[in-house]
Amino acid sequence: xxxxxxxxxxxxxxxxxxxxxxxxxxxxxxxxxxxxxxxxxxxxxxxxxxxxxxxxxxxxxxxxxxxxxxxxxxxxxxxxxxxxxxxxxxxxxxxxxxxxxxxxxxxxxxxxxxxxxxxxxxxxxxxxxxxxxxxxxxxxxxxxxxxxxxxxxxxxxxxxxxxxxxxxxxxxxxxxxxxxxxxxxxxxxxxxxxxxxxxxxxxxxxxxxxxxxxxxxxxxxxxxxxxxxxxxxxxxxxxxxxxxxxxxxxxxxxxxxxxxxxxxxxxxxxxxxxxxxxxxxxxxxxxxxxxxxxxxxxxxxxxxxxxxxxxxxxxxxxxxxxxxxxxxxxxxxxxxxxxxxxxxxxxxxxxxxxxxxxxxxxxxxxxxxxxxxxxxxxxxxxxxxxxxxxxxxxxxxxxxxxxxxxxxxxxxxxxxxxxxxxxxxxxxxxxxxxxxxxxxxxxxxxxxxxxxxxxxxxxxxxxxxxxxxxxxxxxxxxxxxxxxxxxxxxxxxxxxxxxxxxxxxxxx
Numbered sequence: 001x002x003x004x005x006x007x008x009x010x011x012x013x014x015x016x017x018x019x020x021x022x023x024x025x026x027x028x029x030x031x032x033x034x035x036x037x038x039x040x041x042x043x044x045x046x047x048x049x050x051x052x053x054x055x056x057x058x059x060x061x062x063x064x065x066x067x068x069x070x071x072x073x074x075x076x077x078x079x080x081x082x083x084x085x086x087x088x089x090x091x092x093x094x095x096x097x098x099x100x101x102x103x104x105x106x107x108x109x110x111x112x113x114x115x116x117x118x119x120x121x122x123x124x125x126x127x128x129x130x131x132x133x134x135x136x137x138x139x140x141x142x143x144x145x146x147x148x149x150x151x152x153x154x155x156x157x158x159x160x161x162x163x164x165x166x167x168x169x170x171x172x173x174x175x176x177x178x179x180x181x182x183x184x185x186x187x188x189x190x191x192x193x194x195x196x197x198x199x200x201x202x203x204x205x206x207x208x209x210x211x212x213x214x215x216x217x218x219x220x221x222x223x224x225x226x227x228x229x230x231x232x233x234x235x236x237x238x239x240x241x242x243x244x245x246x247x248x249x250x251x252x253x254x255x256x257x258x259x260x261x262x263x264x265x266x267x268x269x270x271x272x273x274x275x276x277x278x279x280x281x282x283x284x285x286x287x288x289x290x291x292x293x294x295x296x297x298x299x300x301x302x303x304x305x306x307x308x309x310x311x312x313x314x315x316x317x318x319x320x321x322x323x324x325x326x327x328x329x330x331x332x333x334x335x336x337x338x339x340x341x342x343x344x345x346x347x348x349x350x351x352x353x354x355x356x357x358x359x360x361x362x363x364x365x366x367x368x369x370x371x372x373x374x375x376x377x378x379x380x381x382x383x384x385x386x387x388x389x390x391x392x393x394x395x396x397x398x399x400x401x402x403x404x405x406x407x408x409x410x411x412x413x414x415x416x417x418x419x420x421x422x423x424x425x426x427x428x429x430x431x432x433x434x435x436x437x438x439x440x441x442x443x444x445x446x447x448x449x450x451x452x453x454x455x456x457x458x459x460x461x462x463x464x465x466x467x468x469x470x471x472x473x474x475x476x477x478x479x480x481x482x483x484x485x486x487x488x489x490x491x492x493x494x495x496x497x498x499x500x501x502x503x504x505x506x507x508x
Contacts, residue, residue: 002027004301005086005094007076007245008102009033011042012274012290014060016100019298021068027301029068030094032086036073037130043287043428045133046154046320049161058130079249081267098269098301101246101257102294105239105275105285107132110149114211121213126235127158136234140165143231147171147220149208151178153319155236156195160321162234163199170228171200172220174207182317182328186350187357187371191326194355194374198323203228241276241283256283261309263297271297279310286315288428314387327379329386330369331361344368347400358400365391377402380466387424425470426456426463433470440474447471 004020006013009031017031033039039060047053075089085095107126109117115124125135140146140162148159151173163169171178177188178195192202203222210221211233218233241256252258252266256278263271263279273293275285284290289312299308319326345362356374360367360382367386372379378399385392385399393399421434431454444453447468451457457464 002301003095003097004029004100005096005098006031006100006102007086008104008274008276009035009039009070009072010102010104010274011039011060011287012104012294013100013102014039015291016102016273016294016297017068017070019294020302023298023302023304025302027067030096031068031070032074032076032088032094033070033072034075035129035131038070038072040130042129043320045127045130046157046161048133049127049136049158050164050322051161052164052322055130076245079245079270081249081270084269096269098271100297101265101270101272101276102274103242103245103276105241105283107235108238108240109235110208110237112208112211114213121211121218122215123213123218123231124211124233124235127154128239136162136232139232140167143167145170145230147218147228147230147233148236149220149233150236150238151175151202151204152181152236152238153179153317154239155234156191156200156319157321158234158236159200160195160198160324164322167199169200170203170230171195172203172206172208172222172228174205174223176205178202178204179319179328182332183371183373184332184359186348187328187332187359187373190350190352190355190357190373191324193352194324197355239275239285241278243276246270246272246276254278254281261311262300263293263310273297280312282312284312284315288313288430289315291429316383316387325372325374325376325379327372327383328370329383330367332359332369332371345396347396349400360392360396360400362392362396367392425466426454428463429455431456436467436470437474440471440478445471445475 004027006016006029013031013033017029020027020029040058041060044053044058048055048058076086077089078087079099080087084097085093086099087093107128109115109126123139125139126132127136144167146162146167146169148155148169148171151171155171156178159169159171177183177185178191179188183191195202207223208220209223212219217229217231220228220233222228243253243257246257246265247253251270257265257272257276259265259272259277259279263273263277265272274290275283277283277293293310296308296310299305314330316327316329342364347360349358354374356376357371358376359371361369366389367382370382370386372382382399421432421437424430424432425436435454436450436456439450439453444450450467450471457467
């Protein structure tokens with residue numbers, strides 16, 4: 001019997017355990033999770049913070065049972081690569097034939113006077129884990145004003161969640177515009193205007209220089225000499241791959257734990273997946289790559305595919321905050337041609353009063369980058385074209401604005417019937433329209449049954465409307481209502497046809 005030990009019971013570790021559980025073979029899988037909870041959907045924490053869902057709604061229901069031993073609240077303190085065992089905080093030694101590190105990442109606490117990373121003041125919290133979310137919610141009860149330090153993706157999601165609970169929220173960001181890694185200055189300004197209308201102010205171009213906190217509140221000192229006071233402060237200053245365990249074991253570590261295309265570390269008996277892994281020089285930090293990596297490792301360890309290899313896919317960033325629709329992808333930096341490449345087309349449209357901004361970068365008739373903020377009916381089409389590397393239509397205005405020249409909606413992806421089977425409906429789980437149709441024909445007749453069979457909609461949740469639209473369309477064109485509901489005869493995730501990747505498809 002092969003012993004597989006997974007260190008970390010987050011979204012990556014839980015998915016790997018489920019993938020191994022679902023595959024035949026004589027193995028024992030032991031999962032050691034430092035957090036005292038069952039696995040949960042970290043992406044949904046901002047929705048929990050906003051009060052839109054409850055804690056049971058963010059729990060992952062990944063399979064466990066025969067052959068899978070899940071232990072929560074168990075921290076691994078060391079790896080002995082010679083003896084092939086890990087040591088836990090309570091002194092236990094767990095042997096392995098293959099070890100998988102899924103240790104995730106940790107929130108960055110900035111080096112501010114008055115801020116001790118090892119013991120945060122009573123009214124200060126980071127935003128990373130379920131316990132962090134509980135702490136923020138406890139601090140928010142009875143509070144009127146909140147500060148969020150950091151205007152990146154997670155910081156804005158935290159700010160929007162607190163504003164949805166009625167707090168007066170100010171985001172402090174050292175850069176000149178929000179989400180500078182994904183957006184250009186114009187898009188950042190339009191986003192700031194949209195947030196202001198939702199109760200979130202942005203203080204830009206000012207760094208934090210000091211902090212004072214006590215039982216009555218917090219005061220954040222800024223580089224321009226001013227100070228801001230509030231009842232609580234949320235730190236969202238980025239995350240850092242958790243590599244301490246790997247580094248102490250002598251594994252190759254740079255920004256993350258270095259892995260090859262088979263997700264192996266410098267020790268072939270040790271793999272790394274998820275936020276802690278650095279593949280091709282870059283840690284991912286997103287759920288879709290983590291789940292794709294888990295699938296590759298499961299294929300290799302189970303013998304299902306001895307040649308399985310991980311290939312990074314183009315990333316699409318979505319801001320998951322109520323009242324804001326934002327998608328950013330690829331190269332969004334302004335500039336001219338690059339050596340050896342064809343000329344770049346730049347198309348932009350801005351309507352700040354309506355919170356709308358669109359920008360496309362096209363080279364050699366292919367999208368190389370895009371920003372879509374606000375109401376844009378073409379967002380699903382744009383993401384499909386970007387991820388598939390397909391030629392863009394000649395009607396650029398339809399692609400930019402989602403409208404044809406005569407004012408009618410752009411045709412691509414206006415209905416599920418017009419979507420190619422290879423189009424990916426759920427980016428997080430890589431579920432295509434064709435897989436959903438096959439699932440329907442195998443007997444899954446509801447959104448819940450589709451989701452249970454394919455996992456579509458269980459990641460960030462951004463594809464739920466599209467999933468419901470496809471189910472509604474199938475009910476009309478292929479009712480067969482007398483067939484019993486049930487799982488598909490084969491796993492739709494095994495569909496290896498070329499895939500477009502997007503997590504929102506516009507339906508009629």
